[in-house]
Amino acid sequence: MIALASIPYVGPFLAFATSRFGLPLVVAGVVVFFYEGVPIGPLRDIPWAGPKLASLVDGRVDREYAAGGKAEAALWQEKLRLAAIAQAADTKTRQQDIDAAAQEYIDKQHSDAARISELVRAQKDEDNVPPDPTKPAVCKPAGISAGVSTRLDAIGR
Template identity: 55%
Template sequence: MIALLAPALAVLGPIWTFATSRFGLPLVVAGGVILAYEGLPIGPLRYIPYVGPALAILVDGRVDREYAAGQLAERLVWQEQQRKAIAQLAAKAETKQKEIDAAAQAYVDQQNTDAVRIADLEQAIRDQKDEDLGPQDHDNAAGACKPRGGIPARLSIGIDAVGR
């Protein structure tokens, strides 16, 4: 059995001797502390799908774990701010839509009111024309020269108020 371990002991013996020596022990301790904080650098192996994250879990140090936790915390804060901003925009859009709907309804109501007023004014114009075209004295030359068909001032003002 020792014969099988002889090649490994031949290589590891001097390393063990140095690691337990006066100069080697502080180096081993310092290396262990650095390895615990920094981890093993795996470089681009970290980006290999499935293998990279599993390898990173094994060899990452405290610094990398804290960095990943900070990234996650910042991402969650940013997503919450995005949700709040979207909710504010939706509320603002809803308020604007309600204002637009109210203005459109007011416009439709005004159109309905104007249609009734226009119909009343047009009827008044027809009635006025009928009065002007009433029985006339055809024998009287002065009656034949009377101006007819003019719109009275009160109807003209009413029509102008409606916009026609």
């Protein structure tokens, strides 16, 4: 005790800390220090030393805050991952719809080309039929004759 009393500041502090009023204050200070820690401010941002120093002097509140931040970041990462999966599935579905529509259009063009060639063949057959002597002569309906149609097809109608 004599060694502690010889240090100028420790002796009066121990005397106050063990007094009737000092003991509750010291206990309250220890509780606040445990929960709040030592505020280190911008020292926390130093790349290597900041996290090491924070782990030493942070209180329970700061540790829980950091743990909550990590949990929230992990939750957001999971939500972003699920959103990316949903977006990829939606994009794939839309692309399949576009491909199906394009294939339907191409199929319709091929069927239209076949139908047009049948109509042209029927027109040519109709133009080459000799006139029926039992029917009176009439004018043909207005339209493009088979010869003109063939020449137009050659140049790309």
